[in-house]
Amino acid sequence: MKFSARATSPSPNPISLAQQQATGPLTNLSDSNPTRHGLAPSLLPSVYQADPRGPRKAREQLAAFLTRREGRPLDPNRLYLLSSTSQGYSWLLKLFCDPGDFVLTPRPGYPMVDQLAQLENAEVDNYYLTWDGTWMTDLGGLKQYLQLHSPRALVAINPNNPTGSYLRPAELAELQRICATHQLPLIADEVFFDYPLISRERRRIAGSEKVLTFALDGLSKNLAAPHAKVAWLEVSGPASQVSRALEKLDSIADAYLPMSEIIAAQIPGLLAQIPAQLKKVRARLAENLAILRRLVHASSTGVVSLYEPEGGWSALLRFPAWIDEDELVTSLISKYRLSAQPGYFFDMPTPGFVSLSLLPRPSQFAEGAAKLIARLDELSAQ
Secondary structure, eight states, X not given: OOOOTTSOOOOOOHHHHHHHHOOSOOOOTTOOOGGGGTOOOTTSOSOOOOOTTOOHHHHHHHHHXXXXXXXXXXXXXXXXXXXXXXXXXXXXXXXXXXXXXXXEEEESOOTHHHHHHHHTTOEEEEEEEEESSSEEEOHHHHHHHHTTOOOSOEEEESSOTTTOOOOOHHHHHHHHHHHHHTTOOEEEEOTXXXXXXXXXXXXXXXXXXXXXXXXXXXXXXXTTOTTSOOEEEEEEXXXXXXXXXXXXXXXXXXXXXXXXXXXXXXXXXXXXXXXXHHHHHHHHHHHHHHHHHHHHHTOSSSOOEEEOOSBSSEEEEEOXXXXXHHHHHHHHHHHHSOOOEEGGGGTOSSSOEEEEESOSOHHHHHHHHHHHHHHHHHHHHO
């Protein structure tokens, strides 16, 4: 496994070695942590000990929650607490990419990783999902690509956004074999995993020991609370690779220390709200998806179709490619004061897509989706 040149592990110097070997209490004349000198404000914990992975107690609480949720033992020492999954991506880009290196992301897909890679002086290339009634990874194309190119990591979104497709167990197993063969770390974004929209077998990537894996998740989606600003990164895989990755990630994380003790203290209460929030949001998603199915079925022209999502918060509508996506959305803005994301925003394989959020209140969603479909019917008749 190859790490970036900038992801260094600090070497012990004579002073740090002597400190480690000292017996009994040691007074540090250079200690600048005010909490160790009785100067912390009363509203905050009286003692703060920096931990690059996040406060130990909060990680233990998170590990216990994930163990119950996923039915597998989870080591808090393999967790990093973050302020967002975007921060996790940034750290992983630092870990694996020197300037000019690149990672592979799925297309169609949300362009967030592209933006983050640019900020890290890294690049992005793509492997592809194809549609034949369901979305599947083009594994043959990926294998051919890797014979000629050397990415530094592969990103898998499970389920993908905007396609809403989960990785099938056999599909995931083959992706893991490909990563192992090419010594590629697997970055798994599973923030929408607990929002299935149909009954289909699905499997988490988090915790897999088959290949070095970095799984991202957080409260933004689990709680439907983007303002909660709590996320996590779990490292798993072959023990020797995990050990090296943790050592280098510690060095990166220690430069940021993003998790506030104030936020960490709220984590148990926030985790306790997840089941109720999931239930509430799933009900909203199911109701709006049913509304969308009825509206598509009732379309006067029959030119609009729904690409059934398997999970997540959004749905894709397909319409004739001769209808310009920009014209569609700008006409919605001018005519109805409605907007939507065009397919090209996600690098859809062909023109003629629009993505809808399934989160709005059902009455608002029904009104907006009906106007969108009516506008598509109008444009198709021109």
